[in-house]
Amino acid sequence: MAVVIDGKAVSAKLRQEMKGEVDALKARGICPGLAVVIVGDDPASRVYVNNKKKACAELGIYSEEYALSGDTTEEELLALVDTLNRKEDIHGILVQLPLPRQISEQKVIAAISPEKDVDAFHTQNVGHIMIGDYRFLPCTPAGIIELIKSTGVPMEGKECVVVGRSNIVGKPMAMLMLHQNATVTICHSRTRDLASVTRRADILIVAIGKAKFVTADMVKEGAMVIDVGMDRDENGKLCGDVDFASVEPKAGYITPVPGGVGPMTITMLMRNTITAASR
Numbered sequence: 001m002a003v004v005i006d007g008k009a010v011s012a013k014l015r016q017e018m019k020g021e022v023d024a025l026k027a028r029g030i031c032p033g034l035a036v037v038i039v040g041d042d043p044a045s046r047v048y049v050n051n052k053k054k055a056c057a058e059l060g061i062y063s064e065e066y067a068l069s070g071d072t073t074e075e076e077l078l079a080l081v082d083t084l085n086r087k088e089d090i091h092g093i094l095v096q097l098p099l100p101r102q103i104s105e106q107k108v109i110a111a112i113s114p115e116k117d118v119d120a121f122h123t124q125n126v127g128h129i130m131i132g133d134y135r136f137l138p139c140t141p142a143g144i145i146e147l148i149k150s151t152g153v154p155m156e157g158k159e160c161v162v163v164g165r166s167n168i169v170g171k172p173m174a175m176l177m178l179h180q181n182a183t184v185t186i187c188h189s190r191t192r193d194l195a196s197v198t199r200r201a202d203i204l205i206v207a208i209g210k211a212k213f214v215t216a217d218m219v220k221e222g223a224m225v226i227d228v229g230m231d232r233d234e235n236g237k238l239c240g241d242v243d244f245a246s247v248e249p250k251a252g253y254i255t256p257v258p259g260g261v262g263p264m265t266i267t268m269l270m271r272n273t274i275t276a277a278s279r
């Protein structure tokens, strides 16, 4: 029986502290502001964007939404980013990914001012993360570090295995754990005998976007299992990349979906917006 790590509770505690920081900034005449840009009508993106706006409202952070149609051109989106870069009441800019295929995500990310890049996706911020200088925290990996810390289990010297090598989660996750003195392995779709690698993990992070992919035979007895997935099962029900029912009895700690990593990602976005405003 694993300890289920409650992302909602850890988030609530952090957000309470952040509320105080927002109030302190406001007392100095600074109201943190976040612009959220969504292009097209992807239902998952719509849910994420709504949750981000809700979190802003709860903390007293000013937010603006820019909902653009799915046929928006790259030039139009770049022009909006340019406007937001110059807007003084906006400290953070978040362009929800994925973008429609006619728009280059890399070009758009590169156009966001690094000082307002609250996702920490700009190459300049990625470089800072690489050397352990966290101007902006990569939101999902930083949220996971907070979840692990909440358990009191130290990362130093541990075997940490990350499944997935995306720029958003897998790569920065590995870097953050390395900075915590873990021994880190990154696996991906071409990894040979994946289960033999994941079974080595004291801490296993799964971010591949495949419903219930990780089963009990892939997990070491007593391991900590962190599930970054937001998938749908065969009945259309929200689930993670980990088969919770089979893994939970074997794991030492596990995050649920929903209510695990998801709330933490948004909390770290709020932290970055406050950081941007306080500079």
Ligand code: GUN
Binding pocket: 094, 095, 096, 097, 098, 119, 139, 140, 168, 265
């Ligand atoms: N799409 C999925 N995750 C994210 C995220 O963390 N930030 C942005 N901008 N888009 C996403």
